[in-house]
Amino acid sequence: MSTPTPTSVDTAQTKPSYRAQWLLIVGIALLLLALGGWYLFGLGSEATDDAYVDGNIVQVTSQVSGTVTVISGDNTDHIDAHAPLVTLNPVDAEIQYQRAQSNLARAVRQARTQYYQVQQLQAEVSQRQNDVRKAQDDVRRRSQLAASGAVSREEISHAEEVLKNAVAGLDGSRHALAVRLAMVDNTTLRTHPDVLVAAANLRDAYIALHRTQIYSPVSGLITKRNVQVGQRINPGVALMSVVPIDQVWVNANFKESQIEDLRIGQPAVLRADAYGRKVVFHGTIVGLDAGTGSAFSLMPAQNATGNWIKVTQRVPVRIALKPDEIAVNPLRLGLSMRVSVDTTDTSGQVLNNKSPLQPAYSTNVFENELKDANDVVERVISANDDRGQIAQRLKP
Numbered sequence: 001m002s003t004p005t006p007t008s009v010d011t012a013q014t015k016p017s018y019r020a021q022w023l024l025i026v027g028i029a030l031l032l033l034a035l036g037g038w039y040l041f042g043l044g045s046e047a048t049d050d051a052y053v054d055g056n057i058v059q060v061t062s063q064v065s066g067t068v069t070v071i072s073g074d075n076t077d078h079i080d081a082h083a084p085l086v087t088l089n090p091v092d093a094e095i096q097y098q099r100a101q102s103n104l105a106r107a108v109r110q111a112r113t114q115y116y117q118v119q120q121l122q123a124e125v126s127q128r129q130n131d132v133r134k135a136q137d138d139v140r141r142r143s144q145l146a147a148s149g150a151v152s153r154e155e156i157s158h159a160e161e162v163l164k165n166a167v168a169g170l171d172g173s174r175h176a177l178a179v180r181l182a183m184v185d186n187t188t189l190r191t192h193p194d195v196l197v198a199a200a201n202l203r204d205a206y207i208a209l210h211r212t213q214i215y216s217p218v219s220g221l222i223t224k225r226n227v228q229v230g231q232r233i234n235p236g237v238a239l240m241s242v243v244p245i246d247q248v249w250v251n252a253n254f255k256e257s258q259i260e261d262l263r264i265g266q267p268a269v270l271r272a273d274a275y276g277r278k279v280v281f282h283g284t285i286v287g288l289d290a291g292t293g294s295a296f297s298l299m300p301a302q303n304a305t306g307n308w309i310k311v312t313q314r315v316p317v318r319i320a321l322k323p324d325e326i327a328v329n330p331l332r333l334g335l336s337m338r339v340s341v342d343t344t345d346t347s348g349q350v351l352n353n354k355s356p357l358q359p360a361y362s363t364n365v366f367e368n369e370l371k372d373a374n375d376v377v378e379r380v381i382s383a384n385d386d387r388g389q390i391a392q393r394l395k396p
Contacts, residue, residue, distance in 0.1 A: 044344040046262060050314060051252035051270070051337040055245070056361065058218050059238045060085055064093070064211045068231045075225050079216045079242060082365055086214040086227060086239055093209040100198070100205035101380055107198035108384040114184050114192075121177040128170035135163035189385055202380065203373040210369060217363040220244035247361070248331050249321060250283060252339040253293060253314035262288065263348030266341050268319050272329075273336040279329050282322055285341065287352050289316040317341075 066088030073079050138159045189195065220242040227239040250270060254262065262285065270281040292313040294301050301311075319339065321331075 045340055045342055046254060046258045047338070047340040048252055048254050048258070049336070049338045050254075051250050051319075051339045053248055053272075053331045053333055053335040053337060054251045055243060055248035055333050056218075057223075057333070058220070058242045058244065060214060060216065060240050060242060061236055061238055062086070062088070062211070062214055062233050063235055064088070064208050065232070065234050066090075066092075066212055068227055068229050068233060071225075071227060071229060073216075073222045073225075073240075075223055075240075077222045079219065079222055081216055081219045081363065083216050084213055085216050085222075088212040088214070088233075090209060090212040093205070093212050097202075097205040097209045100202040101376075104195070104198040104202045104377065104380045105384045107192075107194045108189065108381055111184070111189055111192040111195050112384075112386060114180060115189070118177065118180045118184055121173060121180055125170065125173045125177055128166065128173045131166040132163070132170050135159065135166040139163050190381060195381070199377045199381070202377050203370070206373040206376050207369050210372070214239070215365050216242055217365045218242055218244045220246075243333060245330050245332070246323060246326060248326065248333065249286075250319040250337050250339065252317045252319055252337070252341075254317055256292070256313045256315060259288065259315050259317070261343040261346050262317060262341060263343070263346050263350060264288070264352065265348040266343060266345060268339055268341045270319070270321070270340075271338045272331060273338070274331075275329055281325050281329075281337075283319040285317060285348075286320045287318045288350065289318070290351075291315075 068086060069089050070084075070087035072084050072086070079085065139156070143156060184192065187193070223241050223243055224238075225240040227233065233239065252268075264285055264287060266285045268283045268285060270283055271277055272279065272281065292315055294313060319341075
């Protein structure tokens with residue numbers, strides 16, 4: 001019996017089947033390798049593309065009413081802290097300021113007059129006391145001479161009347177001194193009630209004049225300008241906003257199923273859609289919000305209904321960025337970000353439980369207002385206090 005030999009056609013059909021098998025094996029191996037890598041590296045991280053740049057939007061408002069005469073910046077302009085932004089018409093404030101200066105000067109001079117009147121009445125009381133002592137001596141001498149008949153009874157009666165008049169004059173002077181002392185007793189020129197009231201009015205007038213110039217509280221970009229030249233504005237109305245670009249962070253909204261291993265202090269890698277994958281930002285989780293986004297919305301979901309459908313909630317996670325990276329590649333509010341957090345280390349806190357030791361944000365643009373006003377008050381008082389020669393404390 002003869003054995004059949006394979007033909008060339010059968011050999012050609014067998015080779016492709018071996019190649020297909022090898023390709024299938026290699027594809028399965030690569031798939032398993034990819035799944036293994038995802039398993040190994042994906043378990044130690046959480047990622048989301050529901051993340052956006054957030055920051056401070058500092059509103060610029062006026063503390064006094066007035067008419068706008070100058071606007072020193074427009075949208076997209078950069079402004080430095082303490083730089084003037086809006087100027088109001090200062091004419092009315094100037095008049096009030098000058099009137100307050102005059103009132104303080106008059107109050108100082110009137111207070112000086114009261115102190116001088118006290119000195120005058122003290123001298124008058126001293127004179128009246130001398131008159132009483134002299135009248136008492138006259139009555140005593142005449143009484144001693146009355147026994148020998150050298151002095152008449154009428155003369156003694158006249159001396160007694162002089163003594164009574166001297167005592168009455170002394171009492172009147174003492175009462176007048178008490179009235180004057182009630183206005184200045186236990187005070188100095190700078191603590192006199194009339195001077196204090198006038199000084200407070202001058203401080204108000206100076207600060208009102210100073211506030212006709214509105215300064216930027218922070219450095220940043222101007223946006224949302226709402227004010228126009230010639231507009232009459234009232235205190236508290238938002239004129240424009242300033243966004244400090246160096247004070248931005250990222251709010252990443254993770255699903256509630258992703259926050260189990262998220263901790264404060266964990267590092268994060270971020271990419272902005274505006275820069276593509278070539279620019280990488282590095283950040284750190286600084287806090288997890290107290291609730292989901294829907295819980296703080298304007299119209300929170302009402303789940304106590306019969307047609308409730310479960311929807312996966314998201315929790316905002318705040319991620320701080322490195323300032324040097326933001327300086328090289330500036331971010332703007334609202335930009336989309338892709339965030340990946342390394343959750344390998346879970347030793348950090350889940351929520352913040354300590355109060356801040358210092359203010360998170362502050363401005364010193366208003367800190368010198370009262371100091372400058374006090375300097376003006378001191379100059380006016382010094383110019384009207386008789387070069388300090390007035391008595392600082394008077395006692396009866």
